[in-house]
Amino acid sequence: MPVLVYTESDQGKFKKAALEVASYGKAVAEAMGTSLTALTFKVSDASELGNYGVDKVLNINSTNTFNAKIYADAIKQAAEKENATVVILSASADSRYLAPLVSVGLSAAYVPNVVATPSNLSPFTVKRTAFTNKAFCNTELSTAIKIIGVSNNSFGLIENKAAAHIEDFSPSLATSSTSVTSTDKASDKVTIADAEVVVSAGRGLKGPENWGMIEELADVLGAATACSKPVSDLGWRSHSEHVGQTGKPVAANLYIAIGISGAIQHLAGINSSKIKVVINTDPEAPFFKAADYGIVGDAFEVVPKLIEKLKVFKAQNA
């Protein structure tokens, strides 16, 4: 009764989150003394998954663009075919979209936002975040099949050589009256979900015209850009960049907050990030209590200097 992971790809290339769920799935499969199967869609060469412990790959070639209902049905059928008792997905927008549908399809309990491998296999218990990262909750899953959503960047990529025997899988899939008519996606930008480094700015920047240096800093670091709630409410930046309790969570390795005072809702959203740096003129800003490193200073002086020094550093360490 193997573990099944859904490994997402984009244009045939695995997302980082896919390799992370494979790494996580391998650890769970080892603890359960079983093997690891991955489900992929339209991947011509899935052998990369063998580097992360995947023993077997089921690849579906028949379906085109993402459709939550159809993909959920495929995952359900793959779980049934494999007799999987644990199904693991990432925290990507697509995985979070389809997981509840798989849960109903398989009558399987679903726990998202999981940050560690199961602390116990019987009863099956996992640790997840709750109250938007202000706390953790140890949760038991009581159904025969269990579905886990792994938080981004909580487990990391762990190499583990395995055979990754690849099989074509052609289930007869559900139909859907829902279709995507257009997609608007910046292909050259790092997304907040995938980013290891996030550069975020707040009202301290005084206006949208001053974001040039934030984008440049993000560029130098290969980072995604983000912003505080007031900035998105004022329309200076798109809502999709809003980080916090009603916006996006950020679980980056490095989060740099520039001109953000650190409202409790914002700090909750970034709690899962590993290292936090704050740059703010006000030494009393609450962000300094939540950060690892801080500079009390004017963003308009500090950020350009930081960009210049980082360029030198990157050139030396390339």
Add this chain to the structure above:
Amino acid sequence: MKLLVCISHVPDTTSKINFTEGDTKFDTTGVQFVINPNDEFGLTRAMWFKEKQNATVDVISVGGAETEPTLRKALAIGADAAIRVNAEATDGHSVATYLAAAAKEGQYDLIIAGRESIDYNGGMVPGMLAAMLDANFVTNCISLEIDGTKATAIREIDGGKETISTVLPLVIGGQKGLVEESDLRIPNMRGIMMARKKPLTVIETATETSETHSVSFEKPAPRGAVKLVEADNIDELINLLHNEAKVI
């Protein structure tokens, strides 16, 4: 068009989160409860459908009598009627099961829930509800238009957005963007007075169907003090990030 808005009764975003009974229960002492922000964006969009497209709007919540002020607030904002499923909201699956039973009864064309509640962040209730009702489903929804039985929704995806064409019956997981923050409505005195007279039906439930159980809670480990670096010593910051934190 018959519209149902699912309302979760959650701690206000500024709440300090603490636990009692040996870290097994959320401590509600001194906590203000509000309409879940993601649900409020959906409720406000529902008001637009009511005013511009003659929709009737019911609101529903799962919880004890203590959640009624939250439902009354939704009525004061403009919903026509409220339903309270008298049960403890133990997990996403049981909540979705209760909502599905009530939704089947009411024959709704459109159900709007929040993308996720800000307490348990499960993000599973709208999807489970759609699957249980065999309705279409769009989550992370930032725009919604209805024309007859056709719906056009925009969904936020990682790194962008996509436009989706679908048909009713439909379940939406809504979030900011469905309406703007500035569109949110504060109930006025007239709304509050009218809300007292609007129907609030309490439904008793048969069986509890949770599939998960919250065993215990933990708070994140306290952080060490921030290391301050002088504004003119950027080299030191880079050194710390490279050699100490090892993140660049």
